[in-house]
Amino acid sequence: MATITTPDGTEIFYKDWGSGRPIVFSHGWPLSSDDWDTQMLFFLQQGYRVIAHDRRGHGRSAQTADGHDMDHYADDLAALTAHLDLRDAVHVGHSTGGGEVARYLGRHGEGRAAKAVLISAVPPLMVRTDANPGGLPKKVFDDLQAQLAANRSAFYLALASGPFYGYNRPGAEPSEAIIRNWWRQGMTGSAKAHYDGIVAFSQTDFTEDLKRITVPVLVMHGDDDQIVPYADSGPLSAELVRNSTLKTYAGFPHGMPTTEAETINADLLEFVRS
Numbered sequence: 001m002a003t004i005t006t007p008d009g010t011e012i013f014y015k016d017w018g019s020g021r022p023i024v025f026s027h028g029w030p031l032s033s034d035d036w037d038t039q040m041l042f043f044l045q046q047g048y049r050v051i052a053h054d055r056r057g058h059g060r061s062a063q064t065a066d067g068h069d070m071d072h073y074a075d076d077l078a079a080l081t082a083h084l085d086l087r088d089a090v091h092v093g094h095s096t097g098g099g100e101v102a103r104y105l106g107r108h109g110e111g112r113a114a115k116a117v118l119i120s121a122v123p124p125l126m127v128r129t130d131a132n133p134g135g136l137p138k139k140v141f142d143d144l145q146a147q148l149a150a151n152r153s154a155f156y157l158a159l160a161s162g163p164f165y166g167y168n169r170p171g172a173e174p175s176e177a178i179i180r181n182w183w184r185q186g187m188t189g190s191a192k193a194h195y196d197g198i199v200a201f202s203q204t205d206f207t208e209d210l211k212r213i214t215v216p217v218l219v220m221h222g223d224d225d226q227i228v229p230y231a232d233s234g235p236l237s238a239e240l241v242r243n244s245t246l247k248t249y250a251g252f253p254h255g256m257p258t259t260e261a262e263t264i265n266a267d268l269l270e271f272v273r274s
Contacts (some may be wrong), residue, residue: 028095032059057193106209222252
């Protein structure tokens, strides 16, 4: 099992397949690198080197008590890219992973990066504040923490069966396999990391990170995202990044890399090749 140990002593699990130009995938909350299997196999077959890690406290990485914040997430990603000596990399982040990518580029610079992709991503800021009136009330995220603390297994099953993939929409055809895989990934990780992670993904302001990014960025977001609402995320991030392209997907859910993999993979490939 491939792992690195970060400067603060945390063991991080990662996958590193193939050769060629590196594409680095950062997963969403509360999942693991397994959530990228479809994308990794696709790009591997296209001749790319594909890398994905389990965020600290998630998947097979160490279940540390602390450090479940965007600065540590970004530092862990920086430690991985340095360990593998990645150059000219394309960083792809989904949901919380999009925040991780933005904070990594804003905090550690673009010396090893060539492009970035934010998919259904949490930036610029999810929670409602005076400066972000379109955000969600803090109570929404407090309720998520309460449900996790009360019965994490039931909470995760409901989330995967409903809004994450849009399976609660009229006419939706839920996939039991996708639901079970989401639940499996979530339950593998640490309850403490996931509890703290709700604060990390909802209350971190990525505005200055986005403003610092100069590499080309593709912002991909579905307009029926029930987890990270479209209007207060994708378009605002695209406005803040100076060299960005916004691609909006009509009717696509938050988990569109899984449910709409064929479309997402094709658009990712076009951007990587451009």
